[in-house]
Amino acid sequence: xxxxxxxxxxxxxxxxxxxxxxxxxxxxxxxxxxxxxxxxxxxxxxxxxxxxxxxxxxxxxxxxxxxxxxxxxxxxxxxxxxxxxxxxxxxxxxxxxxxxxxxxxxxxxxxxxxxxxxxxxxxxxxxxxxxxxxxxxxxxxxxxxxxxxxxxxxxxxxxxxxxxxxxxxxxxxxxxxxxxxxxxxxxxxxxxxxxxxxxxxxxxxxxxxxxxxxxxxxxxxxxxxxxxxxxxxxxxxxxxxxxxxxxxxxxxxxxxxxxxxxxxxxxxxxxxxxxxxxxxxxxxxxxxxxxxxxxxxxxxxxxxxxxxxxxxxxxxxxxxxxxxxxxxxxxxxxxxxxxxxxxxxxxxxxxxxxxxxxxxxxxxxxxxxxxxxxxxxxxxxxxxxxxxxxxxxxxxxxxxxxxxxxx
Ligand SMILES: Cc1ncc(COP(=O)(O)O)c(C=O)c1O
Numbered sequence: 001x002x003x004x005x006x007x008x009x010x011x012x013x014x015x016x017x018x019x020x021x022x023x024x025x026x027x028x029x030x031x032x033x034x035x036x037x038x039x040x041x042x043x044x045x046x047x048x049x050x051x052x053x054x055x056x057x058x059x060x061x062x063x064x065x066x067x068x069x070x071x072x073x074x075x076x077x078x079x080x081x082x083x084x085x086x087x088x089x090x091x092x093x094x095x096x097x098x099x100x101x102x103x104x105x106x107x108x109x110x111x112x113x114x115x116x117x118x119x120x121x122x123x124x125x126x127x128x129x130x131x132x133x134x135x136x137x138x139x140x141x142x143x144x145x146x147x148x149x150x151x152x153x154x155x156x157x158x159x160x161x162x163x164x165x166x167x168x169x170x171x172x173x174x175x176x177x178x179x180x181x182x183x184x185x186x187x188x189x190x191x192x193x194x195x196x197x198x199x200x201x202x203x204x205x206x207x208x209x210x211x212x213x214x215x216x217x218x219x220x221x222x223x224x225x226x227x228x229x230x231x232x233x234x235x236x237x238x239x240x241x242x243x244x245x246x247x248x249x250x251x252x253x254x255x256x257x258x259x260x261x262x263x264x265x266x267x268x269x270x271x272x273x274x275x276x277x278x279x280x281x282x283x284x285x286x287x288x289x290x291x292x293x294x295x296x297x298x299x300x301x302x303x304x305x306x307x308x309x310x311x312x313x314x315x316x317x318x319x320x321x322x323x324x325x326x327x328x329x330x331x332x333x334x335x336x337x338x339x340x341x342x343x344x345x346x347x348x349x350x351x352x353x354x355x356x357x358x359x360x361x362x363x364x365x366x367x368x369x370x371x372x373x374x375x376x377x378x379x380x381x382x383x384x385x386x387x388x389x390x391x392x393x394x395x396x397x398x399x400x401x402x403x404x405x406x407x
Contacts, residue, residue: 003036021364028055031383031390033369044394045369049194049226049347049381052253053298053313060256060294067290074286076279082289089296093235096248096264101284103259105225105251106140109188111263112221112247113144113162114278116186119219119246122272130164132179132218133188136196136374137167139223139249148188150196170201173208180212186219186247187212191237194226194381197374198342198349206241219269220244225251225261230299230384232345233318240344253299253384258291299384313384321345323388324380327395335402342377346386350378350398354405362401368394 001009006024024036031054033041046052053060074080087099100111113131120128133139133148140146146154147161155161164183168175170193180187187209193199201209213220222238222245231253234240238248248264261283265273282288297303301312321344328348332338340351352359356372363370363378373379382394 001036006036021361023364030054030056031386039367041364041367041369042390042394042397043369044380044382044386045371046381046383047257048371049231049252050255051257052230052384053256053295054383054385057256059298060258060291063294064258064287064291067287070286072285072287073282075281076284080286080289082286082293083284086284086289086292086296089293089300090250090262090264093229093296093300094248094264095244096246097267098265098270100263100265100278101288102261102263102280103282103288104140104261105249106142106145106261107280107283108225108249108251108261108263109139109145109148109221109223110142111278112249113148113186113188115247115263115265115269115273116219116221118277119269119272120185128183128185130166130181130183131186131188132166132168132176132184134190134193134201135167135169136193136199137188137190137223138193138195139188139190139225170199170205173205176205176208177212180216180218182216184216184218186221188221188223190223190225190227191241191243192227192232192343192347194347194379195373197351197377198347198379200342200344201241203241206243210241210243219246221247221249223249225249226381227344227347229253230314230317230345231347231381232343233314233321234345235314237344254295255288255291256295258288260288260292317345317384320384320386320388320391324348324382324386324391327391331395331398331402334399335406337402337406346380346382346384348380349373350380352376352378358405359398359401362404363397366397366401368397368401370394370398 003024025033027034033043090099091097135150137150139148166179168179224236227237246266246269250262254260299313328341332341337353339353342349356378360372371379
């Protein structure tokens with residue numbers, strides 16, 4: 001099929017919920033994608049922070065193919081060997097001993113919201129149901145996740161959402177303290193807000209979260225779907241803040257493209273959850289677990305469930321992150337339309353003084369994939385396997401495109 005035929009068929013039959021860039025990809029290799037006409041693109045978005053091992057990864061493909069030939073799915077009515085193994089590895093990395101498996105980020109957040117309410121309900125505190133969430137926060141598109149997502153454009157057409165959610169600005173620690181009451185079940189926070197514009201939480205706000213949760217017993221749900229599992233060089237970015245969340249959401253990177261999500265749960269919350277409280281048909285099936293086990297082995301450089309991460313692809317991210325940051329700081333110094341560079345590791349955003357769309361389109365035309373978020377931010381989430389030479393290549397393209405767009 002030609003590019004035009006693909007787009008025409010979609011225009012007729014696919015529900016038009018996405019505003020796609022006009023390109024049709026058919027193949028990938030490492031950090032490169034190839035379109036239907038064979039043109040190559042350097043991928044600095046990795047399917048929105050997903051394909052962390054890079055495209056066409058032979059080891060992952062072989063693990064998935066082997067599992068597909070052996071056994072794909074049995075349901076959660078029965079045991080299989082892989083859920084426990086993956087849960088143990090996630091426990092070693094996060095410090096949270098238990099996992100509930102699902103298929104996407106938003107499902108992981110739905111599970112955490114339910115587990116938070118269940119925790120208080122089990123103790124007879126049936127009105128401790130409220131949530132505190134953050135402006136610029138994004139946690140998904142299903143009803144619960146949407147209720148703790150701040151963007152009015154995503155929320156308004158779908159109300160009424162779940163009641164009792166208070167939004168506070170990450171620039172206002174005092175507002176957070178005031179918003180948490182004895183009716184608050186949990187605070188929901190991304191350690192680095194992704195969709196909201198690649199905004200790391202200010203230190204003072206992160207400290208206020210740690211303090212208020214400790215003082216009041218309010219649960220903390222750390223949304224690590226975009227910033228977690230090595231993207232910033234830490235197994236989870238909440239560790240950079242010294243948080244001890246009771247609930248952690250995991251998605252995106254964990255399957256490197258195979259749909260996997262997880263809610264990680266502390267022992268005190270797990271103790272209040274009973275059989276039948278939550279479930280999903282596909283969650284934790286063998287194909288997804290095998291892929292995620294393979295990805296974690298690659299990320300940590302080990303087949304054992306080790307508490308300490310020393311090497312592997314996460315070690316590589318720790319080397320590339322500062323190089324990427326330094327190159328982007330250099331871009332900011334050269335271009336007046338770049339007002340700030342934000343993020344950590346391989347999660348970075350260039351905030352512009354203008355709408356970011358022309359830069360995204362210019363980069364696409366020059367063979368580089370990045371995306372626009374929060375209107376004026378160019379977001380970059382390259383595969384974890386990105387090389388220093390590829391970082392230089394991407395930054396050179398951005399350098400040219402920023403100059404062109406600024407005129
Ligand atoms: C921080 C965060 N939470 C939740 C989600 C929702 O994940 P999914 O799109 O897999 O449902 C996303 C997706 O971008 C995200 O970045």
